[in-house]
Amino acid sequence: MSDTDQKKARGRPRKMSNDVVLDVAMNAYWRSDPADVSVNAVCQIAGVSKPSLYRTFGSEDGLTRAVLDRYAEKVLSDVFAILQRGRGMRVTLDALIDFASADPRMETGCLFYKMRSGKHRLGPETRKRVDEIGAEALAGYAAFLQGRRDAGEWPGPVSLDAGAKYLSEQIALAFMQRASGVEPDGIREMLGLALSVFGEPSVDTPN
Amino acid sequence: MSDTDQKKARGRPRKMSNDVVLDVAMNAYWRSDPADVSVNAVCQIAGVSKPSLYRTFGSEDGLTRAVLDRYAEKVLSDVFAILQRGRGMRVTLDALIDFASADPRMETGCLFYKMRSGKHRLGPETRKRVDEIGAEALAGYAAFLQGRRDAGEWPGPVSLDAGAKYLSEQIALAFMQRASGVEPDGIREMLGLALSVFGEPSVDTPN
DNA sequence: CATATTTGATACCGATTGGTAACAATAAAC
DNA sequence: GTTTATTGTTACCAATCGGTATCAAATATG
Numbered sequence: 001m002s003d004t005d006q007k008k009a010r011g012r013p014r015k016m017s018n019d020v021v022l023d024v025a026m027n028a029y030w031r032s033d034p035a036d037v038s039v040n041a042v043c044q045i046a047g048v049s050k051p052s053l054y055r056t057f058g059s060e061d062g063l064t065r066a067v068l069d070r071y072a073e074k075v076l077s078d079v080f081a082i083l084q085r086g087r088g089m090r091v092t093l094d095a096l097i098d099f100a101s102a103d104p105r106m107e108t109g110c111l112f113y114k115m116r117s118g119k120h121r122l123g124p125e126t127r128k129r130v131d132e133i134g135a136e137a138l139a140g141y142a143a144f145l146q147g148r149r150d151a152g153e154w155p156g157p158v159s160l161d162a163g164a165k166y167l168s169e170q171i172a173l174a175f176m177q178r179a180s181g182v183e184p185d186g187i188r189e190m191l192g193l194a195l196s197v198f199g200e201p202s203v204d205t206p207n
Numbered sequence: 208m209s210d211t212d213q214k215k216a217r218g219r220p221r222k223m224s225n226d227v228v229l230d231v232a233m234n235a236y237w238r239s240d241p242a243d244v245s246v247n248a249v250c251q252i253a254g255v256s257k258p259s260l261y262r263t264f265g266s267e268d269g270l271t272r273a274v275l276d277r278y279a280e281k282v283l284s285d286v287f288a289i290l291q292r293g294r295g296m297r298v299t300l301d302a303l304i305d306f307a308s309a310d311p312r313m314e315t316g317c318l319f320y321k322m323r324s325g326k327h328r329l330g331p332e333t334r335k336r337v338d339e340i341g342a343e344a345l346a347g348y349a350a351f352l353q354g355r356r357d358a359g360e361w362p363g364p365v366s367l368d369a370g371a372k373y374l375s376e377q378i379a380l381a382f383m384q385r386a387s388g389v390e391p392d393g394i395r396e397m398l399g400l401a402l403s404v405f406g407e408p409s410v411d412t413p414n
Numbered sequence: 415c416a417t418a419t420t421t422g423a424t425a426c427c428g429a430t431t432g433g434t435a436a437c438a439a440t441a442a443a444c
Numbered sequence: 445g446t447t448t449a450t451t452g453t454t455a456c457c458a459a460t461c462g463g464t465a466t467c468a469a470a471t472a473t474g
Contacts, residue, residue: 035242036327039462049422051464060462117324117383120243158400166397173380176324190373193365193404246432256452258434267432 018056019070021046026067030111034064035121061123064115068129071111076133079171083144089153092144093195100174101187109179113172134168141167154198163198170194225263226277228253233274237318241271242328268330271322275336278318283340286378290351296360299351300402307381308394316386320379341375348374361405370405377401 024046028037039060043050057063082095100106115122115130122130142164148154154163174191178184231253235244246267250257264270289302307313322329322337329337349371355361361370381398385391 052421054463162396165393166400169380169397173376186372189369190376193373194401196404197400259451261433
């Protein structure tokens with residue numbers, strides 16, 4: 001258990017690190033759709049031979065799963081961070097609306113929701129991970145709403161669970177619209193309308 | 208220009224009418240997804256040879272387009288009918304919620320929205336038709352909202368166009384959830400919440 | 415230097431995709 | 445009954461899919 005078990009890279013070194021391959025694959029999946037990017041295409045644009053890719057990830061399922069993991073820690077973590085800042089209802093919702101409707105990183109939608117909407121086309125490992133992340137997101141939304149309810153900011157008759165599901169799906173819808181090319185302003189308007197059920201925005205309709 | 212130009216069916220008669228083939232293909236596409244049902248599969252379950260199918264529809268694009276047309280006149284017309292009944296806001300929205308969340312025909316979602324969400328995988332003819340039907344739906348929602356606004360039932364600051372888009376997308380979301388296996392009660396709860404921006408339901412929070 | 419190890423290149427596999435070319439069988443029209 | 449039109453059957457096509465076997469090239473370890 002000493003430092004001897006550090007895997008020393010013997011043999012021919014990697015011309016391209018696994019992380020770079022993952023990033024290239026992630027961006028390709030993200031821009032279009034995992035179902036529309038073949039393993040062959042990933043190898044080509046990543047400059048990696050197919051046998052090498054299969055030696056590293058085992059299968060297409062292994063690759064998409066690794067990509068999803070990387071996407072979760074590099075992108076989805078930002079959404080979770082917004083929820084866990086402990087800010088007020090409106091400030092948080094506005095931040096979510098900003099991110100979903102106008103963040104330049106999400107110009108082609110959200111890779112996670114693309115995977116979720118095409119879940120049946122994914123391998124078992126990736127599909128399982130999609131379900132797990134979906135549950136985590138739901139828990140995150142629920143925890144946020146719980147905090148707002150404790151703070152007396154959301155006294156409505158809607159249950160916590162229903163509110164979390166609603167919030168989650170509205171964000172998902174915004175991302176899917178983004179992927180479809182809807183303009184940020186249009187998405188912002190619709191998402192603002194949808195989330196107005198959690199309390200009216202500061203401006204507009206002061207009545 | 209007399210009755211002589213009625214096309215008399217000469218030659219070997221069709222063992223299976225085109226309409227039956229269309230219905231079988233429609234149900235197959237509807238149950239799973241157009242992108243997941245190959246032409247080979249359609250031929251097999253419809254009991255039609257592949258050359259015959261290609262003689263009738265020309266291409267896969269022609270088939271999906273014909274299926275979409277049939278779906279529009281057999282299913283989507285029901286949604287349009289709800290909007291054109293001239294009933295009040297709440298009655299109409301409740302009818303829409305009922306249809307989207309619980310109608311047994313929509314148990315596997317809505318074929319139109321499945322096609323729309325996978326639009327890039329369709330042929331040019333079908334894609335064009337999808338856009339047309341989407342525009343028709345939007346116009347239908349807008350006309351309905353216009354009527355409600357004229358009747359003083361919807362005085363909010365939301366523009367007609369934004370309201371129509373919002374309504375359309377919320378219905379679409381409900382259908383997609385249905386296709387994902389979400390329970391009708393859950394969909395009804397979320398859709399009711401989303402459409403509460405058009406006026407609160409009769410029960411609950413009378414304030 | 416010699417050896418072990420890992421890479422990339424190439425070529426292949428069986429399966430499936432959308433789409434066709436021939437051709438025999440069949441039935442309506444004449 | 446002959447002709448004509450249309451069907452189904454069979455077999456095929458090139459392309460692409462995910463996945464692998466083989467082997468030479470390259471490099472870190474010894």
